[in-house]
Amino acid sequence: MLIELTAVNKYYQNGENRFQVLQDINLKIAAGEFLTIMGPSGAGKTSLINLIGFIDRSYLGSYKFNGQSYQTASDSALAHIRNQSVGFVFQNFKLIGNNTILENVELPLLYGGMTKKKARPIVERALERVGLPNSSQKIPNELSGGQQQRVAIARALVHQPKFIIADEPTGALDSKTSSEIMQIFKELNQTEQTTIVLVTHDPQVSQYGERLIKLLDGAIIADEEVKHHALL
Amino acid sequence: MRFSEIWSTALRSILKNKRRSILTMLGIIIGIASVVTILAIGDGFSNWVTKSITNNKAGKVETQIVYSPNETANSSADSYNDRDLMLVRQVTGIAKVRQTSEDSDYNQIALPVKTKNKNVLIHYTSHASSPVIAGRRLTTTDNAIGNQVAVIDASLAKSLYGGATNALHHGVPIDNQLYEIVGVRSAVSSSVNFSDAVNGTVPANITIPKKVHQKFTQNTASGDLLVLSLRKGAKASTVNRRVINVLKAQGSMRNQGEYQSADPAAEADTFGKILSVITYFITAVAGISLFIAGIGVMNMMYISVAERTTEIGIRRAMGARQHDIRLQFLLESATLTIFGGLIGYGLGVLLAVAISALPMMPFQASFSFGAFALAFGVSTAVGLIFGVMPANAAARKDLIEIIR
Ligand SMILES: Nc1ncnc2c1ncn2[C@@H]1O[C@H](COP(=O)(O)OP(=O)(O)O)[C@@H](O)[C@H]1O
Ligand SMILES: [Mg+2]
Numbered sequence: 001m002l003i004e005l006t007a008v009n010k011y012y013q014n015g016e017n018r019f020q021v022l023q024d025i026n027l028k029i030a031a032g033e034f035l036t037i038m039g040p041s042g043a044g045k046t047s048l049i050n051l052i053g054f055i056d057r058s059y060l061g062s063y064k065f066n067g068q069s070y071q072t073a074s075d076s077a078l079a080h081i082r083n084q085s086v087g088f089v090f091q092n093f094k095l096i097g098n099n100t101i102l103e104n105v106e107l108p109l110l111y112g113g114m115t116k117k118k119a120r121p122i123v124e125r126a127l128e129r130v131g132l133p134n135s136s137q138k139i140p141n142e143l144s145g146g147q148q149q150r151v152a153i154a155r156a157l158v159h160q161p162k163f164i165i166a167d168e169p170t171g172a173l174d175s176k177t178s179s180e181i182m183q184i185f186k187e188l189n190q191t192e193q194t195t196i197v198l199v200t201h202d203p204q205v206s207q208y209g210e211r212l213i214k215l216l217d218g219a220i221i222a223d224e225e226v227k228h229h230a231l232l
Numbered sequence: 233m234r235f236s237e238i239w240s241t242a243l244r245s246i247l248k249n250k251r252r253s254i255l256t257m258l259g260i261i262i263g264i265a266s267v268v269t270i271l272a273i274g275d276g277f278s279n280w281v282t283k284s285i286t287n288n289k290a291g292k293v294e295t296q297i298v299y300s301p302n303e304t305a306n307s308s309a310d311s312y313n314d315r316d317l318m319l320v321r322q323v324t325g326i327a328k329v330r331q332t333s334e335d336s337d338y339n340q341i342a343l344p345v346k347t348k349n350k351n352v353l354i355h356y357t358s359h360a361s362s363p364v365i366a367g368r369r370l371t372t373t374d375n376a377i378g379n380q381v382a383v384i385d386a387s388l389a390k391s392l393y394g395g396a397t398n399a400l401h402h403g404v405p406i407d408n409q410l411y412e413i414v415g416v417r418s419a420v421s422s423s424v425n426f427s428d429a430v431n432g433t434v435p436a437n438i439t440i441p442k443k444v445h446q447k448f449t450q451n452t453a454s455g456d457l458l459v460l461s462l463r464k465g466a467k468a469s470t471v472n473r474r475v476i477n478v479l480k481a482q483g484s485m486r487n488q489g490e491y492q493s494a495d496p497a498a499e500a501d502t503f504g505k506i507l508s509v510i511t512y513f514i515t516a517v518a519g520i521s522l523f524i525a526g527i528g529v530m531n532m533m534y535i536s537v538a539e540r541t542t543e544i545g546i547r548r549a550m551g552a553r554q555h556d557i558r559l560q561f562l563l564e565s566a567t568l569t570i571f572g573g574l575i576g577y578g579l580g581v582l583l584a585v586a587i588s589a590l591p592m593m594p595f596q597a598s599f600s601f602g603a604f605a606l607a608f609g610v611s612t613a614v615g616l617i618f619g620v621m622p623a624n625a626a627a628r629k630d631l632i633e634i635i636r
Contacts, residue, residue: 094546098245107551108551
């Protein structure tokens with residue numbers, strides 16, 4: 001099993017109050033799955049995927065990635081596993097504003113120890129892959145929101161991670177652009193069997209995945225297969 | 233990430249913020265430029281001093297001690313006796329001691345002969361004079377007791393008094409004083425006398441005792457000189473001080489006058505003192521300037537870290553370790569100050585060249601690798617020292633807080 005969470009609980013300490021953000025989460029994700037997580041704002045979706053993406057390790061319970069726990073790993077070890085295994089796509093793109101597209105997309109490769117020279121052709125291919133050829137020298141501000149999210153997806157897949165985490169990737173996009181972006185994710189999952197964990201609160205967006213988890217107040221209230229509707 | 237890639241990232245982020253980077257560099261530029269300028273001028277100066285004081289024939293360093301009698305002193309007495317010379321010779325650092333006079337031993341004067349003035353060469357001697365054809369020579373006693381006597385040459389004797397023997401015991405006016413002619417030597421217009429050449433004296437028309445001449449020409453007779461040849465490695469100022477101390481304590485004329493050192497490099501010495509004061513001053517100013525510049529760098533780095541929190545979060549999410557982030561910001565601040573240092577070095581060189589082109593500067597500025605290394609080292613150190621805290625702050629940022 002690629003990802004296996006067993007009895008995971010997480011609390012935030014707000015002054016004297018202890019706030020439980022995840023409640024007894026049991027979740028298995030196999031390689032090649034396209035999982036969508038839905039839930040209202042504040043349900044704990046982001047908290048959950050940060051935990052899965054090795055950004056956060058202050059939780060109770062067990063999280064095993066390929067059978068191994070990283071809860072007590074050092075900061076460097078965690079950075080390394082993030083670099084090797086995870087691709088991140090964020091709601092607000094999170095591109096470095098005054099860096100070129102090339103400089104943004106090459107980051108996972110450079111932090112993996114590659115030279116800029118070697119990284120460049122790989123970056124160009126990734127940009128082609130998301131439908132943005134010949135844009136490596138532009139800066140993010142010259143691109144539309146949809147294009148910026150494509151750049152972010154290119155950055156998430158450029159180093160061929162074990163899985164991609166997308167936190168509301170269409171949250172800042174109109175519905176037409178949203179479906180274009182979702183098409184890219186779907187294609188990625190179908191043609192390359194890339195594991196995708198995608199967070200959304202848009203029911204339409206959830207239709208692209210194969211499996212849907214519903215989260216409410218930090219607890220999984222539903223885990224079901226997606227019934228594909230006619231709109232796809 | 234590879235070091236080279238982290239460095240190029242740092243470099244690009246400096247270039248992307250040109251105006252702020254240049255403003256931050258300004259303090260470093262000024263500080264380094266002033267240090268480089270003063271070092272170049274200081275080096276040029278010490279080269280010049282070394283060259284000018286080692287310029288004597290033997291290639292050795294010579295210094296001088298001057299004795300000047302005070303007004304009440306009996307000026308006919310010798311400035312240094314044999315015991316003085318022996319004492320001085322024993323001072324450490326001295327290779328050779330030579331006694332000489334500060335003023336020239338020869339002079340050209342206009343002598344009234346009949347109705348006209350005739351230019352004659354006059355020689356002041358403290359030794360015996362050359363052989364004479366009539367009368368007697370001058371002796372060291374003439375000089376020692378101050379006899380107002382003269383030896384003139386035959387042709388001058390002839391034009392003044394018609395003949396060598398006629399001239400004897402007549403007077404010859406020199407510097408408004410009448411000297412008794414006690415001897416007549418062979419005419420000097422004829423070829424140079426062999427024995428004169430051996431003595432190292434050039435034949436003169438008139439020879440008179442030196443001390444008598446000095447008595448009339450100088451109220452405050454400028455005393456005799458001791459020329460000290462120094463041993464290798466001996467420092468002129470130290471040796472001079474020792475010699476003066478010895479003479480002040482035991483010199484034969486210590487109660488009649490004053491001993492002073494007349495270091496040929498004395499002019500250089502006072503200049504050197506002024507220069508070293510200026511050097512300390514500028515170094516202090518540069519030090520303060522560099523410190524303030526360092527704080528400016530630190531301030532800018534903190535601002536930069538705060539502004540680029542998202543960037544830090546993104547990099548961390550993409551696999552940057554804390555170490556990578558720390559190094560990136562540290563290299564950024566060091567690169568900034570090294571740039572500043574190099575610009576400052578260039579500016580300092582230009583400034584030093586401009587200063588040594590001024591007409592009042594007697595020497596050229598000199599540029600050493602040491603000054604370059606210092607500029608480079610100091611600017612790097614400022615960047616690293618003042619960059620550490622902001623870089624650590626950047627590395628310690630909580631990823632979860634940034635990514636939220
Ligand atoms: N670092 C934090 N410290 C304290 N409370 C937090 C923190 N992060 C999130 N929370 C709280 O936890 C709850 C769940 O947040 P989040 O996981 O972001 O939910 P979602 O992504 O589903 O909107 C929210 O109420 C939020 O205010
Ligand atoms: Mg969220």
